[in-house]
Amino acid sequence: MLNNLAGKKVLIRVDFNVPLDKDQNITDDTRIQKALPTIKEVLRQGASVILMSHLGRPLKKLNDDGSINVKKFSLRALVPHLSALLDNKVIFAADTVGQEAFDHAHQLQPGQILLLENTRFEKGEKKGDIELAAKMAKLADVYINDAFGAAHRAHASTATVASQFEPESKSLGFLMETEIANANKLVNSPARPFTAILGGAKVSDKIQLIERLLDVCDYILIGGGMTYTFIKAKFGTTGNSLVEEDYVGLAKDLLAKAEEQNVKILLPEDTIIADSFSNDAAKKTCPSMSIPEGWMGLDIGPEAMDTYKKVILGSKTVLWNGPLGVFEFENFSKGTFGVAQSVADATAKGAFTLIGGGDSVSAINKSGLADQVSFISTGGGAMLEYLEGKKLPGIAAVI
Ligand code: AMP
Numbered sequence: 001m002l003n004n005l006a007g008k009k010v011l012i013r014v015d016f017n018v019p020l021d022k023d024q025n026i027t028d029d030t031r032i033q034k035a036l037p038t039i040k041e042v043l044r045q046g047a048s049v050i051l052m053s054h055l056g057r058p059l060k061k062l063n064d065d066g067s068i069n070v071k072k073f074s075l076r077a078l079v080p081h082l083s084a085l086l087d088n089k090v091i092f093a094a095d096t097v098g099q100e101a102f103d104h105a106h107q108l109q110p111g112q113i114l115l116l117e118n119t120r121f122e123k124g125e126k127k128g129d130i131e132l133a134a135k136m137a138k139l140a141d142v143y144i145n146d147a148f149g150a151a152h153r154a155h156a157s158t159a160t161v162a163s164q165f166e167p168e169s170k171s172l173g174f175l176m177e178t179e180i181a182n183a184n185k186l187v188n189s190p191a192r193p194f195t196a197i198l199g200g201a202k203v204s205d206k207i208q209l210i211e212r213l214l215d216v217c218d219y220i221l222i223g224g225g226m227t228y229t230f231i232k233a234k235f236g237t238t239g240n241s242l243v244e245e246d247y248v249g250l251a252k253d254l255l256a257k258a259e260e261q262n263v264k265i266l267l268p269e270d271t272i273i274a275d276s277f278s279n280d281a282a283k284k285t286c287p288s289m290s291i292p293e294g295w296m297g298l299d300i301g302p303e304a305m306d307t308y309k310k311v312i313l314g315s316k317t318v319l320w321n322g323p324l325g326v327f328e329f330e331n332f333s334k335g336t337f338g339v340a341q342s343v344a345d346a347t348a349k350g351a352f353t354l355i356g357g358g359d360s361v362s363a364i365n366k367s368g369l370a371d372q373v374s375f376i377s378t379g380g381g382a383m384l385e386y387l388e389g390k391k392l393p394g395i396a397a398v399i
Pocket of ligand 1: 321322359
């Protein structure tokens with residue numbers, strides 16, 4: 001973080017992409033909370049703050065007449081809550097780089113906070129448009145990127161805008177620094193054994209991650225929908241389970257590579273199967289390698305839970321990304337919540353445990369164990385890409 005900000009206007013890219021209900025009430029303010037330390041520090045130094053963020057996908061969900069659905073996607077909905085959290089009136093500009101934003105920014109005094117309208121109302125945002133970025137940059141003297149959740153995007157507000165500032169006038173914020181420091185604990189000489197627990201729907205989303213993890217992990221525990229592509233790769237029967245036929249070959253390659261590199265990829269020995277994709281479906285337990293016709297795997301079974309628990313409790317470093325089953329259905333949530341408990345127990349035994357964003361974050365929150373793990377990332381996609389070893393544009397543009 002920069003430390004000579006007195007009297008400056010500081011443009012901070014935050015990730016305020018929070019979930020809202022149909023009346024525009026914030027249902028989870030985690031992302032706002034996580035941005036507060038940087039905002040408060042900039043104010044403490046005697047600067048003024050200009051905040052910008054995206055919210056949802058406004059250009060994908062236009063009104064019937066082709067106009068932007070301002071009511072649904074405006075950041076104005078966040079003003080009361082943000083003002084309360086900062087104990088400071090937040091000024092709102094109804095555009096991102098228009099006259100109103102410019103006038104408010106121009107008049108902004110030290111200690112004041114301005115929130116700009118949704119960056120994705122601008123067509124150039126997702127294209128990383130340089131002209132849009134130049135207009136954003138004109139509003140301020142200094143740029144800070146604290147939007148880890150959007151750091152894997154090369155957008156105008158996350159990356160291009162940084163090119164408009166000299167190296168001494170741009171930096172990462174506290175949240176970015178914390179996310180990177182925690183991710184680095186996994187990438188750079190992690191304490192061993194290092195176990196990655198990977199679940200979620202599709203193996204296709206996680207191929208690169210698994211390849212990268214083969215270089216650093218001792219164990220990879222597989223769960224969720226992606227299990228059955230691996231089962232097929234081992235010539236098991238999968239019934240109606242989710243299988244990505246195009247990826248069976250790749251799954252085979254990954255299993256072979258793991259063996260070569262002496263990494264243990266574990267598949268669940270047993271599976272809870274259902275006769276339909278529903279919470280109320282008939283269910284039973286069967287070996288994961290022989291799922292009968294007409295049935296589908298929706299959760300890991302009790303034997304697998306036991307095995308996974310032992311591996312997790314014996315680990316010194318744990319990464320968890322993706323639910324182990326369809327945890328939204330209570331009857332198929334046991335595996336996911338069991339793993340959440342094991343990760344919390346491993347943490348209590350001294351392991352470093354990182355929850356890598358997305359659905360595993362909502363699972364750990366739902367389980368009430370969020371304060372019993374080492375670190376919960378705010379960025380699903382960004383965290384995975386970082387762990388895959390990719391350079392994130394939002395970080396690379398600033399440092
Ligand atoms: P992802 O976004 O890839 O992390 O996937 C999360 C989704 O995977 C959740 O909505 C889960 O319900 C779903 N999922 C987990 N296990 C299964 C399964 N066995 N079959 C189908 N979907 C699953």
